[in-house]
Amino acid sequence: MTAICVANNKGGVGKTTSVVNLAAGLARLGHTVLVVDGDGQGNATYALTGRIHPVPSLYDVLMEKATIQDVLWTTNEDNVWLVPGDARLQNVDVELAARAGREWKLARALAGQTFDYIIIDTPPSLGVLTQNALAAAHGVIVPVSLTEFSLIGMDKLLATIDDLGNELDIPDLRLLGILVTFYEENKTGRETYGILEKKFEDKLFATSIPKNLKLEEAHRRNESILAFAPNSPGGVAYAELAREVKKRAAAEHSPYSRRRAGAR
Amino acid sequence: MPGDASDAQSARDQEFVRWLRALADAVERDPALAERVRTEAVTGAQADQANEQGRKHEGHEDSHETHETGAFQPEGVRHSAPGGLAPGGCAEHTLSSPDSITPTLRHTRRSSRYGPPSVSGRAVELGTGVPDPFALYAAAGEDGLRRALETLRVGSLRAIIRAHGLDPQGKLSASATEKRLIAVIVTAAKRAAGTGEQRTTKRTTTRRTKTPEAS
Numbered sequence: 001m002t003a004i005c006v007a008n009n010k011g012g013v014g015k016t017t018s019v020v021n022l023a024a025g026l027a028r029l030g031h032t033v034l035v036v037d038g039d040g041q042g043n044a045t046y047a048l049t050g051r052i053h054p055v056p057s058l059y060d061v062l063m064e065k066a067t068i069q070d071v072l073w074t075t076n077e078d079n080v081w082l083v084p085g086d087a088r089l090q091n092v093d094v095e096l097a098a099r100a101g102r103e104w105k106l107a108r109a110l111a112g113q114t115f116d117y118i119i120i121d122t123p124p125s126l127g128v129l130t131q132n133a134l135a136a137a138h139g140v141i142v143p144v145s146l147t148e149f150s151l152i153g154m155d156k157l158l159a160t161i162d163d164l165g166n167e168l169d170i171p172d173l174r175l176l177g178i179l180v181t182f183y184e185e186n187k188t189g190r191e192t193y194g195i196l197e198k199k200f201e202d203k204l205f206a207t208s209i210p211k212n213l214k215l216e217e218a219h220r221r222n223e224s225i226l227a228f229a230p231n232s233p234g235g236v237a238y239a240e241l242a243r244e245v246k247k248r249a250a251a252e253h254s255p256y257s258r259r260r261a262g263a264r
Numbered sequence: 265m266p267g268d269a270s271d272a273q274s275a276r277d278q279e280f281v282r283w284l285r286a287l288a289d290a291v292e293r294d295p296a297l298a299e300r301v302r303t304e305a306v307t308g309a310q311a312d313q314a315n316e317q318g319r320k321h322e323g324h325e326d327s328h329e330t331h332e333t334g335a336f337q338p339e340g341v342r343h344s345a346p347g348g349l350a351p352g353g354c355a356e357h358t359l360s361s362p363d364s365i366t367p368t369l370r371h372t373r374r375s376s377r378y379g380p381p382s383v384s385g386r387a388v389e390l391g392t393g394v395p396d397p398f399a400l401y402a403a404a405g406e407d408g409l410r411r412a413l414e415t416l417r418v419g420s421l422r423a424i425i426r427a428h429g430l431d432p433q434g435k436l437s438a439s440a441t442e443k444r445l446i447a448v449i450v451t452a453a454k455r456a457a458g459t460g461e462q463r464t465t466k467r468t469t470t471r472r473t474k475t476p477e478a479s
C-alpha cells in the first residue's frame with residue numbers, strides 16, 4: 001500500500017484535479033484507491049460524489065469521533081473510495097492546536113487500511129491538515145502550475161516539506177515527484193519547463209498535465225477525465241501519470257504499518 | 265405579437281432561455297467569467313433579499329444593445345434583464361446585475377468554484393456514497409427521488425445507473441443528458457416498486473467484498 005499526499009500551499013495549481021484523476025487512473029490500472037479529502041473546500045468530495053460538505057467526514061475522524069470505516073464512501077468512479085471532507089475542516093488548525101500528536105491523527109486512523117493506494121488532497125496551506133497528510137504519506141506529489149509566477153516560492157515549499165518531515169520525524173517521507181500542470185506549448189511554457197527540468201531532474205514527472213478545459217468540465221460533471229474524455233489531452237496525460245506514479249511508488253515502496261506503528 | 269400577452273411571454277421565455285444558453289457556453293469557456301457570474305449571482309441574491317420590497321427591476325441600459333426586443337424587460341420579479349451579455353457572443357463579459365438568474369445559479373457552498381444548482385422543494389437525503397434510487401423512492405416517492413436526482417450531475421447519475429445495473433444492455437449513449445439519465449433511474453425505481461422487485465446494488469455489493477477492511 002502506498003499513501004500519497006498531493007500538496008502545494010499555492011491555491012489553484014491543480015491539486016484536487018490531480019488527486020481525482022490520478023485516483024481514477026490508478027483504479028483503471030486495476031487498483032483499489034482511497035481518496036482522502038483533507039481540504040475544507042471539499043472539492044474532491046464534490047468532484048467524486050456531487051455532494052457538498054457531507055457530515056460526518058474526515059473532520060470527525062480527526063476529532064476521534066468516527067473511524068475511517070464510518071466515513072468510507074463509494075464514489076462515481078469504480079474502485080475509488082472516499083473519505084469526504086466538509087467545511088468544518090477549516091477549523092482544524094484551531095481545534096487541534098492544543099492537542100498532543102495532532103499531526104498524527106490521520107496516519108493513525110489510516111493504519112491498517114489495505115487499499116493499494118491512498119491519495120490525500122490538501123488545502124492551499126501548510127497547516128495542521130497538510131501536516132496530517134504528510135505524516136500519513138509515503139510520498140508527496142507537488143503540482144506546479146506552469147503559469148508566469150509559478151516558480152516563486154517553490155524552493156521554500158520544498159524546504160518546508162523537508163523541515164516538516166524532520167520535525168515530525170518521518171524519515172521515509174519523500175518527494176515522489178514534481179508535476180507540471182497547466183502546461184502550454186509556447187515560449188513561456190517551454191522555458192519554465194526547462195528551468196524546472198534542470199533544477200529537479202528526475203524528480204520532475206516525465207508526464208506533464210496540459211492546460212485543458214475538459215478537465216474543468218469533467219469536474220463540473222462530477223466525472224473523472226478518464227470517464228468523461230479519456231482521449232482528451234488531459235485524459236491521456238492523467239492515464240500516463242497513473243502509470244508513472246505506479247512505477248515510482250513500486251520502486252520506492254515502504255510498508256505503511258512499520259512507520260505508522262510508531263505514530264503518536 | 266403585440267397585444268398578445270401569452271405570445272409575448274413565450275417569446276420572453278425563449279429569449280431568456282437563449283440567453284441562459286449563451287451564458288452557459290461563455291461560462292464553460294471562461295473560468296474567470298464563471299467565477300464572476302457566480303460571485304455576482306450570490307451577491308445579487310443577497311441584495312435581492314435585502315431589497316425584496318423596495319426594489320424595482322428597471323432593466324439595464326445596455327440590455328438594449330444586445331437584446332433588441334428588450335425581451336428581458338421584466339414585469340415579473342425574477343426574469344428581469346440580465347443585460348449586456350450578447351447571446352452567442354459574450355466576448356465582452358459585460359454582465360450586469362444577474363439577480364434574475366439567482367434562482368438557478370445560487371450556490372450553497374462557501375467555495376464558489378464548484379457546486380450544483382439549488383433545487384426547490386424540501387431536500388431529500390441522498391445518503392452516503394452512490395445513492396440508492398430504490399431506497400429514495402421508497403422513502404420519498406417519485407417527486408422526492410426526482411428532486412434528489414436533480415441535485416446531481418452526469419457523473420453521479422451515471423454512477424447510480426452503473427451501480428444498480430439500470431442499463432444492462434448498454435443502450436444509454438455517452439452523450440445522454442441529465443434529464444434522460446434521471447428518466448431512466450426514475451422509471452426503474454417506479455417499476456421495481458410496482459412489481460415489488462427486490463433490488464440489489466450491483467456495484468456496491470461487489471465492492472463491499474472488495475473493500476479493503478481495516479485489519
Ligand SMILES: Nc1ncnc2c1ncn2[C@@H]1O[C@H](COP(=O)(O)OP(=O)(O)OP(=O)(O)O)[C@@H](O)[C@H]1O
Nearest residue numbers: 011012013014015016017124182210211212216219
Ligand atoms: N490542467 C488543467 N487545465 C485546465 N484547467 C484545470 C487544469 N487543472 C485544473 N484545472 C481547473 O483549475 C481550477 C483549479 O484546479 P484545482 O481545484 O485542481 O486546484 P487546487 O490546487 O486543488 O486548488 P485549491 O488550492 O483551491 O484547492 C479548477 O477549476 C480546475 O478544474
Ligand SMILES: [Mg+2]
Nearest residue numbers: 015016039043
Ligand atoms: Mg483543491
